[in-house]
Amino acid sequence: MPEEAITTKALTKSFGRFTAVDGLNVGVGRGELFGLLGPNGAGKTTTVRMLCTLLEPTRGTANVVGFDIRDQAAEVRRHIGVVSDGVSLYRDLTIEENLRLFSTLYDIPRPKAEARIKELLDMFAFREKSKRLVSALSTGWAKKAMICAALLHSPEVLYLDEVTSGLDPQSAIALQDFTKKLCEEGVTVIWTTHYMGEPEKICDRVGIMFAGRLVQVGTPNELKHSVSELSMVEVETPDLSKAQLDKVKTKLHAMNIVCKVKYADSKLQISCERTETLAEDVASALLEVGAKIRTINTKDPTLEEAFIALTGGEEEIDRFLEGAERKA
């Protein structure tokens, strides 16, 4: 068994002269929750569609749970679950009927399938709605039904493509929590989204995609820190005199920390070169000059800021989105 659930090598997909995914190299570990982050048209869905064998790569290879997506497509399909907008359930069947149909298609023995269907319906609180037609479900419930169908055969890899779009915040949070639990149970999840906040909250690692290329891969912290060497410490310290403030500045300089210090409304904001002990150093400098400390917080750059920096800035993103719209 390979350690990585998914490995891609120079994975490329072109539609005519347009290259949707360009030389993707990435490895995703077993049980990892891997986020693919990027704007619409960045190549996330095309990547997922290649990895779930719906699209054949133009160049390059990919391996999913030990099977080649090109040569062992049927085996790949046995081990994956997909939730994506273009991959739907039968609207004129009930949820149960859909699940029974797919349990047959996945060769799940009848008693095991019935038990699994019951388990999933309970897990998603579907018991009362299980006899409803899919067409009669709200967006949120329909999405849950799709997740049930994707999990029916207990896949090793689950692709969740823009799965929270159209969901209310509570459902989105519930789904994020559920996905984390799945990963703890050993399921590898590829979570694609264009919502910048999502991967930061839930993903073990994030790949930033832009214009078909994987720009950067790392943990959310690594990504954020890769684009900014600055951290900010905010200290609530009432009645800090100018003399105390000057002494603090001198002490920080003496520690070789290049700082920008601002004091207003009892709040001292210190933007500094990032160090492991920044908060402690600031606190000790303040205490040494006799300042009172009520609260102390550090603030890192957001993933959104990292994304913008990694993809060439807001102007570059705007240009790309305009181009993507024209292509659409």
Added chain:
Amino acid sequence: MSSVKFLADSIAVARNELLQFRRNRSAILISLIVLPLFFTVSLGAGQGGAGTSFSPTADIPIAFVDNDNTIASMHLLQMLTSSPDFHNLIQSSNEQASIAELGTKRIYAVIVVPKGFQNDLAAGHQAEITLYTDDSEPGVSDQIMSTLTTYVQNFDPNAEVQPLLSQLQRQSVAGVGIVRKGAVFAGFNIGLTVVLAVVQIFAGFYEIAGGMSREREEGTYARLLVTPVPTVSIVLGKTIFDTLLSIIRTFIVLGISIYGYGAKPNTDFFTLLALSLIVAFVTMGLGFVASALKLGQRAVVIIEFFLILFLFAFSGLIIDNELLVGVSQLIGKALPFTYAFDALRRTVLLGRPLLSLTSDLEYLIGSTVVFYAAAFVLLRISRERLIT
């Protein structure tokens, strides 16, 4: 609702339809270009165009049995063979053997001049000739009867037989009449052959092509493709389902035709069911081919109408294939549905055993195999196009 509001809503709906249609290139191509152009050109060619003459019976093989062998009967034969309408008269001396050839497509009618034909003329009585026709080809039979009647009416015994009459010292003669002989079908036998085929073709095509198109548009086809199920199973599964529907349809059509309209097919139920299913399989194969072309549901409906026109114009449903000429006859001969109608007529009307219709069966089964093979290959090739 005020009339203004009603009108505004109607215009809005119409505008929406127009906008959708504008974005559907295949619908535009089929409905505005292919359909009008193709049918105008092919039917125009079929009719021979202005200024050209065409005899529908000219090349149809017809046996001529002369049991009289007299000057009068020979004159009649000579008049027919020298006409532009009977180029393919085959002289025969065996009346029964010629009649037995009817329904085989080797002979479409047998004209029999009975013994005493000349004597009747000479005696001043109306002489009669007998026309046996292939009643599985009602259009052809009617056309032969109609053309022959014209010639027989123009056959002037006074002029043709006068020298002979002088010898026999007879002064006046009567005309020649035609007795048409053939099977008399129960009221709805011909209707049954048409309905059975048409129902299977229209329903089968829409169920397969329309169903696949709906699956593609709603994303359920992609859902099937991410399961381990191979394409061939998807095709087979849909075929099995539609076969069940086709069997039910056969029962319904036969039930209504026999008990409601008094049809009395000259064949057994299993032959009818087998033929009905063969027609359904050909159609399903065609439906799968169409579905691999990424047609939208709107385009499927348009093609369905296309199919109706094909059936009515070229497949022998209204005009027997033998009466078509040029391009239209070629199209008719290429369409598997022509052979389906033919096989149905020969079994239902003439009672021919199914296995004796070798050429029809070969073409129908061959077409089914070709359509399914093409559909399978196309569905695999266009897998990506169908989900993007």
